Amino acid sequence: MDVTNPSNSCYDTIVLGAGIQGSFTAYHLAKNKRRTLLIEQFILPHSRGSSHGQTRITRMGYQEDYYTRMMKDCFTLWAQLESEAKVKIYSHTGLLLFGKNDDKQLGKIQRTMKHSGNPPEILTHDDFTRKFPNVSLQPGEVAFMDRVAGVLYANQALLTVQKLFQDMGGVIRDREKVIDIQPGNLVTVKTASGAYKAKSLVITAGPWTNSVLNQIALQLPLKTLRINVCYWKEKVAGTYGLSHNFPCFIGSDVCNTGHDIYGLPSNEYPGLMKICYHSGEESDPEKRDIIGRGTPQDIKILGEFVKKYFPGLESEPAVVESCMYTCTPDNNFILDCHPVHENIIIGAGFSGHGFKLSPVVGKILCELSMGKTPSHDISPFKMNRFSIKLKSAL
């Protein structure tokens, strides 16, 4: 391979987009000794997509058995990454889940946890008050713990995966936006700096997925949402701190809006706890930071939630950052081949819960691009569950 001029080389696979999904795909490809190019539009690291920031929640408990099965592998792969790189990526905290006693989501999570051999630890109101005196569980609400859950250090994880990929001979070209894709037995990918060829292409473009897929005549039913990442000041520093063993939490539809609220113990910004609304306003990723006047509705809802459930926090956010979700109509991922060009693989629609699953997502996308049978059942992730738009030009 011509390393001095990567555009003269033919790769086994090109991965488009160096967020966590593309970076993990590239890592698995390099492990499989595939000559791999990872292309990114921005200078790395960047904060324009979905994979930046210090922390993400990881957990075993999911409503769907297939995610819980994937998570078992993910815990192993995250630990493997830590030991390969000798870097700390995960802190064990546990996850507190709570909501109304007839909440369907909580019921399903409890059931899959029982099946998976990681049964939930059910908390009575007395247990709850003893363990979490600074959280106000409401009358008629139930709570339980996912004991194996914790925090992933997102920025650290992303850097580590990219470094290990390069250590294995993988090539990263950042600051190169892909502007044209020509399908074929050899796929040609053009950027302003050159043209690259490969036997297969994996597209992991996050919120830009549909603008990239437009180049190959495909559109998926994806919505891109701006997420306000809010940090709330502790009245007494450390009350909700990771160092005080405070867990992550998910309040299931606690504000009757159909959306969850989740939080992570104070850690990355001392004295500030991260609490976010699991939805946001629809927004073009290019216009993410153009915001209107007044307090956004999600921040108002969060403020009310904080007052009601977390009396030890100030009820105005001290810091608001932003990030993007790319959501499918059913909030399940899309992991599939292009319907016409089988050597073009798409990983998209991670719907605000893809970080923890990225080691297995990357493995599946790698397997699909190598023509192998995926190591997990991907039938829930096929794009034909939706009516997709395929232009006839190609």
Ligand SMILES: Cc1cc2nc3c(=O)[nH]c(=O)nc-3n(C[C@H](O)[C@H](O)[C@H](O)COP(=O)(O)OP(=O)(O)OC[C@H]3O[C@@H](n4cnc5c(N)ncnc54)[C@H](O)[C@@H]3O)c2cc1C
């Ligand atoms: C606020 C917030 C909180 C979250 N919390 C959790 C959590 O607690 N647990 C969890 O599991 N998940 C969580 N998630 C979800 C998780 O972070 C995402 O699912 C994941 O990061 C998606 O990664 P990605 O690689 O698909 O997208 P991205 O990170 O957006 O990567 C896509 C990349 O493609 C590049 N790209 C796009 N177009 C082009 C082009 N034409 N040419 C070259 N490059 C291109 C982009 O620049 C970008 O770098 C959260 C997300 C947000 C926003």
